[in-house]
Amino acid sequence: MAVNHKSVKGTGLCKLRSSITSNDGTTLTEVETWNGPYSELKTKQLSVVLGVKGTNLVPTEADHGILTITREVDLSTTGDSTVPNQEIIEVLWPELRKAVETNLFFKDLTDAQIQSVKKSVAAGEAYSPEDDPVAAKLWSKLARGNTEWSTGVPVVRRTTTKRTGKETKGKAWYRDTPPVDVEGDWEFLKTVNETRRDGKSYTQTEEWTGAEKWDEDLYPVAGGGDP
Numbered sequence: 001m002a003v004n005h006k007s008v009k010g011t012g013l014c015k016l017r018s019s020i021t022s023n024d025g026t027t028l029t030e031v032e033t034w035n036g037p038y039s040e041l042k043t044k045q046l047s048v049v050l051g052v053k054g055t056n057l058v059p060t061e062a063d064h065g066i067l068t069i070t071r072e073v074d075l076s077t078t079g080d081s082t083v084p085n086q087e088i089i090e091v092l093w094p095e096l097r098k099a100v101e102t103n104l105f106f107k108d109l110t111d112a113q114i115q116s117v118k119k120s121v122a123a124g125e126a127y128s129p130e131d132d133p134v135a136a137k138l139w140s141k142l143a144r145g146n147t148e149w150s151t152g153v154p155v156v157r158r159t160t161t162k163r164t165g166k167e168t169k170g171k172a173w174y175r176d177t178p179p180v181d182v183e184g185d186w187e188f189l190k191t192v193n194e195t196r197r198d199g200k201s202y203t204q205t206e207e208w209t210g211a212e213k214w215d216e217d218l219y220p221v222a223g224g225g226d227p
Contacts, residue, residue: 012036013044028073028161028201029053030086038065045069086161089180093152100141103149109135117142154182154210157192161203169195175221178208186210189219 013036034041038059045055045067053072059065100106101114109117113132117139120127127139141147156178176190192207 013040030071030073032069032071034067034069035060036064038063041065041067088159090157090159091180091182092155092157094155095150096153097148097150100147100149101138106134106138109138114138154184154186156180156182156188156208156210158206159203160206162201169193173219175214175216175219176208182210184210185212187212187214189214190222 013034015032015034034044038057041057042065045057048069049055051071053070055070056068057065058067101109106114109132113135117127117135120139121142127136158179170193172190172193174190176188178188188208188210190206191209192205194206195202195204
């Protein structure tokens with residue numbers, strides 16, 4: 001489910017997410033989630049309650065709340081032109097574990113210094129901060145067993161649900177540009193391109209995985225060879 005923050009001008013309401021699913025091709029169900037001042041959410045709930053499948057308003061802290069609105073369209077009685085396509089774009093940050101010495105805190109240490117610290121730890125020898133304060137920090141962490149640190153890599157996911165039409169089938173595992181910009185200096189590889197038909201509608205899921213560098217010889221750009 002995507003987190004698509006969308007504020008409503010002139011109010012304190014914010015649309016957090018909107019997702020659409022199909023049930024065996026017979027219905028389309030859309031679920032919206034809003035947050036904001038409880039009184040404004042209550043007004044919105046009352047304004048839509050007669051035209052939707054259901055609503056749920058839950059109070060949170062500081063006179064705020066979360067409102068969920070569920071709409072359902074019966075495809076057997078609805079023309080194609082009234083049912084929109086749905087595109088959800090998410091940016092995920094799964095965990096990546098890296099060696100502790102690769103952290104930017106230790107970027108000024110040379111390979112020789114890092115190896116010297118590791119040898120001292122292995123031999124049970126102390127490492128004086130007077131030798132190098134940053135190297136001593138590395139020694140301290142390794143001596144405590146802190147050998148890794150966690151960071152994140154971006155994964156851009158686009159989920160497209162279409163009411164009718166022919167599926168778009170494509171390849172994966174080639175260098176490509178995702179549909180949204182991601183902060184940072186990343187190269188992206190298209191790693192998922194799946195299509196699932198559900199009755200009359202179908203859903204296509206695409207993912208782009210970021211890295212500092214993808215091997216240009218092993219992973220060509222889109223259209224640059226067989227991935």
